[in-house]
Amino acid sequence: MIAGYAQADLYEEALNMFVAMKQDGESLNRGTFSCALSSCADIAALELGKQVHGQAVKTGYETGCFVGNALLAMYFKCGSIDEAYDMFEAIEEKDIVSWNTMLAGYARHGFGKQALLVFESMNKAGVKPDEITMVGVLSACSHTGLIDKGTEYFYSMTEVYRIKPNPKHYACMIDLLGRAGRLEEAQNLMRSMPFEPTAAAWGTLLGASRIHGNTELAEKAAEMVFKMEPHNTGMYVLLSNLYATSGRWADVGKMRLKLRNACVQKVPGYSWVEVQNKIHKFTVGDRFHPEKDRIYAFLEELDKKMKLEGYVSSTKLVLHDVEEEEKEHMLKYHSEKLAVAFGILTIPADRPIRVMKNLRVCQDCHNAIKLISKIVGRLIILRDSHRFHHFSNGICSCGDYW
Structure with missing residues (x-):
């Protein structure tokens, strides 16, 4: 039942079932803990995850690799790197999953050099890398702009590690080159791949084209993705963003029409933050949260302070042809800003604020949260659909390379 709820994305129901099982006096085994920890990880419920961890310690399952790996993944997905590292060290017999989880965790947090150190340690320990390992290695290089290192690892895969590159490895390399603006090389x-490019590869190229403003290439990549995955909402949004940035509002309208004709609904963005074991969820312009008046008043105060620091809204990102003042208003109340504001107001000053978002964070929110971290003197950790961002004293761990 716990696993079923988790697989259906009903994570809170899965955790309620875990509590009920414990209250009924049923014996908790490795599978129970693994499913419960996976649910905590997916909703980034760190405090609940720590409580499940405590139960695992009491039953003696903590240091085994099966539950240990689940704990390791939970801490990484909840943005708690130090506790993830401690958990990795505590696992008595590390298997390939332990090493891969550690490597991928550092990669997703943007700590590429630490990820590569894990890879080196893995090799020294005599653990043979597999396909998943190399995806983690290449992702680490991509997230941190280690182009030469990533290229070296990619071309040594077959010869040194006897691993044949698959579509995921190529997608990582296209991402690595594309982010660096080397679109022709990507x-x-x-063209040189031994198989037809996947939708993921074209989507990666589209994302890179948007970053570097190459509309022609973006349109070509989008056309290929739409043929393979006509219901991929993310690609419609990426191309619309590029058109909006260029002021091509007629094309933005065409993309919306194309989206409707394909019977595709845009996934609504939302963010959430855990406070005292409760998940607080926010949507853009949210008016339903019981603390909404307090949150909005605090955001207005922060907005004034940010402008004194030189903050200017990235109104070009608003996908509507409206006046600048209205665009600023739309950006001011994005879900991640509401969640961050609520976290600052309710989470003790000595603890980090951990905010999760189901879509990618927008550039304006990224810039704003950097400044907010400096103004309030807090560590703010944001997990979006793609990676983690650690904001502190006006700087992000990604180095604005995302």
Whole structure:
């Protein structure tokens, strides 16, 4: 039942079932803990995850690799790197999953050099890398702009590690080159692949084209994705963003029409934060939270302070042809800003604020949260659909390379 709820994305129901099982006096085994920890990880419920961890310690399952790996993944997905590292060290017999989880965790947090140190330690320990390991290695290089290192690892996969690159490895390399603005090299790599490019590869190229403003290439990549995955809402949004940034409002309208004709609904963005074992969820312009008046008043105060620090709203990101003042208003109340504001107001000053978002954080919110971290003197950890961002004293761990 716990696993079923978790697989259906009903994570709170899964955790309620875990509590009920414990209250009924049923014996908790490795599978029970693994499913419960996975649910905590997916909703980033760190405090609940720590409580499940405590139960695992009492039953003696903590240091085994099965539950240990689940704990390791939970701490990483909840944005708690130090506790993830401690858990990794505590696992008595590390298997390939332990090493891969550690490597991928550092990669997703943008700590590429630490990820590569884990890879080196893994090799020294005599653990043979597999396909998943190399995806983690290449992702680490991509997230931190280690182009030469990533290229070296990619071309040594077959010869040194006897691993044949698959579509995921190529997608990582296209991402690595594309982020660095080397779009021609990324296209050449796609042409040289021993199989047809996947939708993921074209989507990666589209994302890179948006970053560097190459509309022609973005349109070509989008056309290929739409043929393979006509219901991929993310690609419609990426191309619309590029058109909006260029002021091509007629094309933005065409993309919306295309989205409707394909019977595709845009996934609504939302953010959430855990406070005292309770998940607080926010949508853009949220008016339903019981603390909404306090949150909005605090955001207004922060907005004034940010402008004194030189903050200017990235109104070009608003996908509507409206006046600048209205665009600023739309950006001011994005879900991640509401969640961050609520976290600052309710979480003790000596603890980090951990906010999760189901979509990618927008550039305006990224810039704003950097400044907010400096103004309030807090560590703010944001997990979006793609990676983690650690904001502190006006700087993000991603180095604005995301």
